[in-house]
Amino acid sequence: DIQMTQSPSTLSAFVGDRVTITCRASQSISSWLAWYQQKPGKAPKLLIYKASNLESGAPSRFSGSGSGTEFTLTISSLQPDDFATYYCQQYAHYWTFGQGTKVEIK
Amino acid sequence: EEQLVESGGGLVKPGGSLRLSCAASGFTFSDYTMNWVRQAPGKGLEWLSSISSRSGYIYYADSVKGRFTISRDNAKNSLYLQMDSLTAEDSGVYYCARAPEGVSHPDNWGQGTLVTVSS
Numbered sequence: 001d002i003q004m005t006q007s008p009s010t011l012s013a014f015v016g017d018r019v020t021i022t023c024r025a026s027q028s029i030s031s032w033l034a035w036y037q038q039k040p041g042k043a044p045k046l047l048i049y050k051a052s053n054l055e056s057g058a059p060s061r062f063s064g065s066g067s068g069t070e071f072t073l074t075i076s077s078l079q080p081d082d083f084a085t086y087y088c089q090q091y092a093h094y095w096t097f098g099q100g101t102k103v104e105i106k
Numbered sequence: 107e108e109q110l111v112e113s114g115g116g117l118v119k120p121g122g123s124l125r126l127s128c129a130a131s132g133f134t135f136s137d138y139t140m141n142w143v144r145q146a147p148g149k150g151l152e153w154l155s156s157i158s159s160r161s162g163y164i165y166y167a168d169s170v171k172g173r174f175t176i177s178r179d180n181a182k183n184s185l186y187l188q189m190d191s192l193t194a195e196d197s198g199v200y201y202c203a204r205a206p207e208g209v210s211h212p213d214n215w216g217q218g219t220l221v222t223v224s225s
């Protein structure tokens with residue numbers, strides 16, 4: 001099974017900060033990686049697919065990069081609506097999610 | 107509007123059974139692979155099972171293999187999850203999610219249905 005490890009688990013930041021979340025796969029997944037935002041009581045919302053493709057309707061301040069086993073999600077300028085939990089997901093072989101990164105207000 | 111709506115959640119005793127449903131609308135249900143994903147209270151997301159568009163390919167996570175059964179009825183635009191031998195560790199919100207056939211990410215999720223396993 002492919003394991004996904006996200007870091008950090010929690011991140012405290014100010015509005016306007018540049019924020020980076022890292023996701024590592026236990027084996028190569030090429031670019032078969034997605035990023036989601038989830039708010040309490042809501043379903044996950046797709047932000048990025050195939051490692052670096054911005055989902056239609058997702059704000060352009062979100063970007064993704066990486067391939068193989070190392071991936072990053074960057075928020076260029078953190079906005080009040082961005083305080084949430086973020087998950088990476090591999091879909092190269094079934095689906096596996098990272099444990100999540102909670103972005104909190106500093 | 108493309109929509110997925112789960113139902114069937116509730117309170118069940120350990121060892122009991124429950125059948126979840128997911129009703130699809132606004133898109134051609136039979137074109138998509140469908141999946142179940144759950145989220146235990148305060149925890150992350152866990153993929154449980156997937157079924158291909160014509161039910162030819164079915165997969166399960168080890169945590170539910172032998173206890174859960176996924177199925178679909180394309181004529182009724184519906185996805186199901188039969189859950190047997192439930193334990194407290196099966197408690198959580200259950201989401202259905204669609205994905206285009208092949209190697210693909212989920213591009214639409216339902217709002218989830220809550221399952222609580224407790225005596």
